[in-house]
Amino acid sequence: MSAEVRYGPLVAALAALALVAALVSLTVGYARLDVSAALADVFAGRPTAAAVVLEQIRLPRAALGAMVGFSLGLAGAALQGLLRNPLADPGVIGVSGGAALGAVVVFYSGLAGAFALAMPLGGVAGAIAAALLLYALVGRGAGTMTLILAGVTVNSFAGALTALALNLSPNPYAAYEIMFWLMGSLADRSLPQLWLALPLTIVGWALLIASAPALDALTLGEDTAASLGFDLGRLRAQLIAGAALAVGAAVAVTGAIGFVGLVAPHLLRPLVGDRPGRLLLVSGLGGAIVLLVADIAVRLIPVHPELKLGVATALIGAPLLYGLIDRMRKEA
Amino acid sequence: MRGFPIAGEANSSGRRSQTAHGSFFLPRAAGEGDRAKRGRRWGAFLFAALLAIAAPAFAKPQRVVSLNLCADELALRLADPGVVKSVTWLSQDPLSANVAATAAALPANDGHAEEALTYEPDLVLVGPFAEPASIALLRQVGAPVVEVGAPQTFDGVRRQIRDLAAALGELQRGEALIAGMEARLARVAVDPSRPRLKAVVLRPNGFTVGPGSLVDEILTRAGLDNLAARLDIAADEQVPLEIVALLGADVLILDRDEAGAPSLADAALDHPAIAALARRTTIVSLPARLWTCGGPEIAEAVERLAAAARAREATP
Numbered sequence: 001m002s003a004e005v006r007y008g009p010l011v012a013a014l015a016a017l018a019l020v021a022a023l024v025s026l027t028v029g030y031a032r033l034d035v036s037a038a039l040a041d042v043f044a045g046r047p048t049a050a051a052v053v054l055e056q057i058r059l060p061r062a063a064l065g066a067m068v069g070f071s072l073g074l075a076g077a078a079l080q081g082l083l084r085n086p087l088a089d090p091g092v093i094g095v096s097g098g099a100a101l102g103a104v105v106v107f108y109s110g111l112a113g114a115f116a117l118a119m120p121l122g123g124v125a126g127a128i129a130a131a132l133l134l135y136a137l138v139g140r141g142a143g144t145m146t147l148i149l150a151g152v153t154v155n156s157f158a159g160a161l162t163a164l165a166l167n168l169s170p171n172p173y174a175a176y177e178i179m180f181w182l183m184g185s186l187a188d189r190s191l192p193q194l195w196l197a198l199p200l201t202i203v204g205w206a207l208l209i210a211s212a213p214a215l216d217a218l219t220l221g222e223d224t225a226a227s228l229g230f231d232l233g234r235l236r237a238q239l240i241a242g243a244a245l246a247v248g249a250a251v252a253v254t255g256a257i258g259f260v261g262l263v264a265p266h267l268l269r270p271l272v273g274d275r276p277g278r279l280l281l282v283s284g285l286g287g288a289i290v291l292l293v294a295d296i297a298v299r300l301i302p303v304h305p306e307l308k309l310g311v312a313t314a315l316i317g318a319p320l321l322y323g324l325i326d327r328m329r330k331e332a
Numbered sequence: 333m334r335g336f337p338i339a340g341e342a343n344s345s346g347r348r349s350q351t352a353h354g355s356f357f358l359p360r361a362a363g364e365g366d367r368a369k370r371g372r373r374w375g376a377f378l379f380a381a382l383l384a385i386a387a388p389a390f391a392k393p394q395r396v397v398s399l400n401l402c403a404d405e406l407a408l409r410l411a412d413p414g415v416v417k418s419v420t421w422l423s424q425d426p427l428s429a430n431v432a433a434t435a436a437a438l439p440a441n442d443g444h445a446e447e448a449l450t451y452e453p454d455l456v457l458v459g460p461f462a463e464p465a466s467i468a469l470l471r472q473v474g475a476p477v478v479e480v481g482a483p484q485t486f487d488g489v490r491r492q493i494r495d496l497a498a499a500l501g502e503l504q505r506g507e508a509l510i511a512g513m514e515a516r517l518a519r520v521a522v523d524p525s526r527p528r529l530k531a532v533v534l535r536p537n538g539f540t541v542g543p544g545s546l547v548d549e550i551l552t553r554a555g556l557d558n559l560a561a562r563l564d565i566a567a568d569e570q571v572p573l574e575i576v577a578l579l580g581a582d583v584l585i586l587d588r589d590e591a592g593a594p595s596l597a598d599a600a601l602d603h604p605a606i607a608a609l610a611r612r613t614t615i616v617s618l619p620a621r622l623w624t625c626g627g628p629e630i631a632e633a634v635e636r637l638a639a640a641a642r643a644r645e646a647t648p
Contacts, residue, residue, distance in 0.1 A: 174593070
């Protein structure tokens with residue numbers, strides 16, 4: 001495409017934008033906070049209330065926003081490359097829903113208290129189950145219709161099981177928490193949650209980004225890619241594992257946030273041309289920006305209690321998905 | 333069941349809230365609570381004693397079924413053993429209820445009208461969120477229904493105990509229950525000349541408790557000043573954690589039960605920011621069973637908060 005720009009400067013610009021969005025996120029909140037004074041307190045080790053708010057509430061929120069957004073954008077681009085379909089967003093096809101189910105089962109059964117990594121691993125297990133279920137249906141070049149229908153099926157099944165698990169919990173609040181798991185939120189997350197999710201997430205990112213050359217080859221067709229020496233079975237396993245690690249760990253902390261993996265690749269694809277490998281990193285950064293901006297927006301919109309993040313991303317993402325389907329229908 | 337009567341969101345639903353709260357009392361004599369002044373108490377007591385003597389004339393209910401946690405708690409304290417035939421499953425959970433030991437010996441119900449009917453009750457107690465259709469059904473088959481409320485003041489608590497004691501034909505026990513509560517409250521001495529400590533309540537999901545609520549009165553009785561009154565919020569509203577952190581409270585009261593099943597709502601009270609505040613703020617955990625229903629156990633809530641306030645004043 002003519003809009004194609006140079007890769008290096010594009011990555012640098014997006015990274016800078018994501019950093020700015022994260023810094024802005026630190027300054028946005030409900031309490032009037034003198035951020036520079038709070039920052040001085042944090043660095044001086046003075047445990048003032050302002051320092052606590054900045055370090056324990058706003059910092060994890062901004063960092064998780066960037067991390068989760070990156071995971072969703074990256075996983076979206078990778079799944080779209082694997083399935084060769086621009087609609088393959090972790091939320092749309094049910095991977096996030098599966099991750100939410102896994103995390104819910106681990107958390108409300110009390111298993112999360114058994115060992116620290118149980119929560120993110122539960123999310124990863126759920127994401128893998130959903131991805132395998134989906135891949136069994138649409139693995140080999142199935143049409144868009146099959147992909148979407150399979151996604152609807154996986155999503156609604158995972159959603160129903162999530163509701164069931166929440167209703168089975170003896171805790172009276174559990175049943176009301178379905179909104180968090182299906183729509184996602186970054187409100188009042190904490191640093192320990194960030195540290196727990198980060199290692200699995202980074203492994204997932206590495207697996208996905210390492211698949212870039214194979215994804216580029218795959219655009220030439222499976223046979224050509226195989227003849228170029230890429231093991232397609234391995235590529236699938238690597239992409240599904242990578243997406244499950246990144247998305248599963250993220251959802252276990254923030255709940256399922258839809259459409260980020262759809263919006264970011266869609267907006268950035270024209271800038272990198274028909275190179276799914278190059279789209280990976282770019283789309284991850286784009287996802288981080290989208291999620292951080294959405295999270296800033298839900299705090300600025302005067303609605304109480306705070307809007308769930310999935311509401312904000314769906315308001316942008318759903319019309320986009322509609323437009324994409326419409327265009328694909330006309331092209332077909 | 334724990335801090336339920338806190339928000340529209342939490343109230344609007346489900347299995348627990350239906351059985352969980354009390355409600356308004358239908359047969360309420362207007363202004364009865366206003367007369368519960370000290371000087372009048374003896375009169376009420378005498379009246380109760382007379383009624384108790386005359387009681388055989390009015391048949392006491394003999395088969396009482398309660399479909400609400402707060403009604404369970406009062407009915408089990410007021411009625412003769414064996415009169416209450418069934419209570420909600422919630423009151424058998426020691427985390428939710430103050431009467432779990434007694435309740436455990438009784439058949440449990442899920443708060444449905446048709447469950448009540450299987451006991452052929454001569455009195456059914458329901459809560460404020462009971463379905464009107466269920467109440468109509470019970471009345472239709474001839475079972476008297478009394479609704480138990482969620483009182484928002486100490487006067488309301490006394491009135492509620494009296495009303496239910498009357499419905500159960502146990503006026504004397506009702507007065508004794510109130511007298512026990514008053515005696516405990518009277519022992520909590522708050523020095524009015526000392527500056528009141530600033531406190532804020534944090535319930536699961538980040539709700540706080542504003543003025544005009546039972547919890548607000550509990551705080552006042554314990555010698556604390558509810559900081560939520562300074563926030564421009566409704567009686568029960570979700571407050572972002574960062575606002576709570578910057579309020580500068582002397583005492584932070586967490587509505588929590590240590591051994592409950594996990595939920596995100598409760599996990600919110602485990603946020604590291606709260607632990608980080610502990611250097612400046614005294615943190616007290618108060619189990620929900622002490623202040624959810626508005627029964628005589630509110631005296632224990634006042635005692636615990638007053639003790640925390642004294643401990644805080646003692647630390648430099």
